[in-house]
Amino acid sequence: MRSIGELARDSGLTVSALRFYDGAGVLVPSWVDPDSGYRWYAPEQLGEARLLARLRRVRMPLADIRLILAGWSSEDASLVRTLLDAHLLRLESGLADARRELSSVRALLALRETPVNTTATSTTRLTLSASELAGALGSVRFAVSTDDALPMLGGVLFDADADADADGAAGAGTGSLRLAATDRYRMALSGASAGFDGPSARAVVPAALVDAMRALLGGSAEGEAVLSLEGDRVALEVGGSQAAGVRLDADFPDYRRLSRLPAGRLVPVDVAALRRALAEGPTRIQRREQDGAEFEISVLALAADDTITVEAPDAAPAEEPDAAPGGPSGDGTLRVAVNRQFLLDALRLDGREQLLLEVGGPVTPLAIRLPEPGADSFSLLMPVRLTS
Structure with a gap:
């Protein structure tokens, strides 16, 4: 038997994703400890978890994944092949639609562009x-x-x-x-x-x-x-x-357009304390879809009293395993996932010991600002979307 942590490590899924798939009835653990509620998985479920991870990476719907896992060990694999072919057709159709839309955007861009001499003479x-x-x-x-x-x-x-x-x-x-x-x-x-x-x-x-x-x-x-x-x-x-x-x-x-954000919640930040919490707190490695680069994720938990803690990324609640951490919980805590190194870089702003963190929500860019009203210097940081 494998613990949920061991299965996460060996399959490439996260612990939070495995909890989600259990609740969705997609990959139910073989045994759950009645006292602790801890999940345990049978040896053959490792292959199912790895298959699940592959299918989710290509955005296959959970309803189809449930059927594929149910029919994977069947002697008649026609259902599995049909579902795979149907999803591939959807992806190809979506790509064709994307090509058409992007071609239209390029055509609009060509109409806007006019040759100008950008070299200044003064x-x-x-x-x-x-x-x-x-x-x-x-x-x-x-x-x-x-x-x-x-x-x-x-x-x-x-x-x-x-x-x-x-x-x-x-x-x-x-x-x-x-x-x-x-x-x-x-x-x-x-x-x-x-x-x-x-x-x-x-x-x-x-x-x-x-x-x-x-x-x-x-x-x-x-x-x-x-x-x-x-x-x-x-x-x-x-x-x-x-x-x-x-x-x-x-x-x-x-x-100027990129820096226009809706007003968010301003949280005072002790730079040294937050840097220490980021250095000592739990992280998770994630791979960026655009270029495959790996980076460390930290989850900031902002309590109602403006206390900031760093939580394990796997502990962040999500309606889907590839969603960003959710909005305020019942106790008013807001959780936002960030690239750990990017936040550490931004905290060097002007060499200050005290800064302001402005947060509008789990998918709104974070702003790291100087305490003085109207100060010129600030940084924006895109939240990270957790992936399984």
């Missing part, structure tokens, strides 16, 4: 505090994408916005620099005030140049830094030394 020069710029770059660098298929996300957006003068003209001598980075699963924003010479400008600065700028700023924490945007060239000068290079020839997504 020069924009910003004068910033070296320490403030160093902090802003450090607050966003971790969110830069390393996916070669998305080169437009392989850098930091420098959005230099000049204040308008009394007549509404830009370049009145002051302005701001907003920095943004995202790898699809998280986004970081930061900013710094700046003296301004020239028009507003935008450039996606490649990660290697961002790192060179940070190294240059690290050697001179005090004083001023001068950032120049001219055509395809981006340069930062600090104390007579310079880091310069060519910007990425790519458009960055609208970070």
Whole structure:
């Protein structure tokens, strides 16, 4: 006999998924301890659990899986073959529908696109505090994408916005620099005030140049830094030394749109305590569907009194085994699954000891914010959908 934990380990399913499949009558344990309620599985059920895991990975409905498991050991496998063929046909039909819809979207995109010359002919020069710029770059660098298929996300957006003068003209001598980075699963924003010479400008600065700028700023924490945007060239000068290079020839997504979220619950965070809880708390390895990358999941449990604890991912309640943890429980606890390392990175925001965690729900992006109202720097983190 195998315990539920052993069967989970050997089959690739999670403990919570096995509990769900028991309740759904799909894979019922061979014996349940009447005193403890602990589930035990017969040796032959390991093969059934592995088969179940495969079928769920291709999104086969539970009603069909129940019939397949019931007919698996039968001498007549015609029912099993019929169900497999029917599901494959559904998948192929769905793929054909997806191709048609995406072709329509591409056609709409082609109608919107008009060739423009994106190379700026004027020069924009910003004068910033070296320490403030160093902090802003450090607050966003971790969110830069390393996916070669998305080169437009392989850098930091420098959005230099000049204040308008009394007549509404830009370049009145002051302005701001907003920095943004995202790898699809998280986004970081930061900013710094700046003296301004020239028009507003935008450039996606490649990660290697961002790192060179940070190294240059690290050697001179005090004083001023001068950032120049001219055509395809981006340069930062600090104390007579310079880091310069060519910007990425790519458009960055609208970070303002991505950062608009419904108001959520604000929970004060002691950074050191939460980092310690994440380091010591239970995790689970999950594989990302898009690229197969493996990462650790932690589940944050936010109690009604704003206490934050880290729970075992398998303990998160779910209506389906591949669902995100649910909303508030009877005691008011909200559970949200996150990429553990991504949250640890976001908690470095501005080097603060106290931050705010804004949570709208189990599937709404988490926001990690500075305590000051209207602060420029914050990070967004997509919740993780638990899979069996």
